[in-house]
Amino acid sequence: MPRSSTRLTFAVLATGAGVFSMLQSLIAPALPTVQHALHTSQSTATWVMTAYLLSASVFTPILGRVGDLAGKKRTLVGVLLAVLAGCLLAALAPNIGVLILARVVQGVGGALFPLSFGIIRDEFAPARVPGSISNLSAVIAAGGGVGMVAAGPIVSALDYRWLFWIPVGIVAAATLIAVRYVPESPDRAQGKVSWLGAVLLSGWLVALLLPLSQAGVWGWGSARVIGLFALAVALFALWLRTEARSRTPLIDLRIMRLPAVWTTNLAALLFGAGMYAIWSFLPGFVQTPSTAGYGFGASVTTSGLLMLPMLLAMFVSGVLSGRLEPRVGAKALLTAGAALGAFALGFLALWHDEQWQIALVAGVFGLGIGLAFASMANLIVGSVPAGQTGAATGMNANIRTIGGSIGAAVTGVLVTGRLQPSGLPYGSGYTHGFTLLAVLCLAAALAALLVPVRRAAAPLPDPAAPQVPTAAPTPVR
DSSP, rough: OTTTTTHHHHHHHHHHHHHHHHHHHHHHHHHHHHHHTTTHHHHHHHHHHHHHHHHHHHHHHHHHHHHHOOHHHHHHHHHHHHHHHHHHHHHHHHHHHHHHHHHHHHGGGGHHHHHHHHHHHHSGGGGGHHHHHHHHHHHHHHHHHOOOOOOOOHHHHOOOOHHHHHHHHHHHHHHHHHHHHOOOOOOOOOOOOOOOOOHHHHHHHHHHHHHHHHHHHHEEEEHHHHHHHHHHHHHHHHHHHHHHHHHHHEEEOHHHHHHHHHHOOEEEEEHHHHHHHHHHHOOOOOOHHHHGTTTOOOOOOHHHHHHHHHHHHHHHHHHHHHHHHHHHHHHHHHHHHHHHHHHHHHHHHHHHSSSSHHHHHHHHHHHHHHHHHHHHHHHHHHHHHOHHHHHHHHHHHHHHHHHHHHHHHHHHHHHSSSSTTOOOOOOHHHHHHHHHHHHHHHHHHHTTTOSSSSOOOOOOTTTTTTTTTTOOOOOOO
């Protein structure tokens, strides 16, 4: 394929990243069905989500860096094959243990995000990079919405296993096209993977995210939760020291300290807290029987339809951001996206008695997600050397996930801290949770204001290849 022909390349990248994003949310509404079908407990069934989260958090930055070093196409194909194997194993899983293992394998697909951004930067004309990244970000954001909307109808019409059979066919086709048509990127970083850095990074991420996701079951004051948090702090400190001393670090800490990078990552942490928490708790809110004093007793399918405005708005605003970015700048779009999220959640905390209010909130929040996703990716890609694209965008995605885990955990405490005699949360718990998430999104907007309008100097070169000059990326607006 001629290097100038990029439409098919983009289609493959969008398909792979979109499917992975969809798998993040597709199974969540079907967890009660999975629990019943595989004869397991609710606490065990939650590991279907937890295993996926932990696996993706580990593999996203590591394989992003592997792609920078070994070749992005080669790594992309390997990751697509892993997602394909994970979906096939999940579709055939005879018990909950095999399904959890399958979700670990699927989590490898988290690396599709940084690999895709890196391939776009390497293969597309510079003028097309921001718009293409915005379009891909729109697909990634919308993929999560598709999962929430489609899960109910698929399970009702077919079976929960079709939540994995359908991606099997899609990913298989994308893999074949990638092998045949996606070119190998000519730009590679020099050096090797710091496996000690990879092990330490994996260790502190798991030690941090595992208690955040399981504290509701284990108890916040339990020895396991406190011990894992302490271990996360120790491993994080050791990882920082190791990376700072390494000649070929997995994550170049100098890159992480660039003003446009650390401010964008701070906004990602705060906005991710609001975004993932609302994805987790809003469907449960609308499915609560009205006898609880709130909620609508909606089915899984109906709750998915109430989230449909979010899906449509995410895609539209993500695509539009590519047109707006050259005019207003990625910083302004990130600030606007976080502010829209804060407005939507603040509205939800005050007014949530009618279904149209839920749909309105979903739509406004979706606009914010689309703008924020696209602008974060463009800010990171435009601020780091080409040889650090995969690692830097992978860490940005990870930081967003960490924020989501923190937001979901804290919101869970507020929602379930006091229960009615029926076992359902009080409405005030949701109100307090939505208020907190609004504050977090507002803080994300304030953090976005700290992003520098334009860098004063070109980013640092790849430390593993100081003798190779790196072209300065397009300045961040």
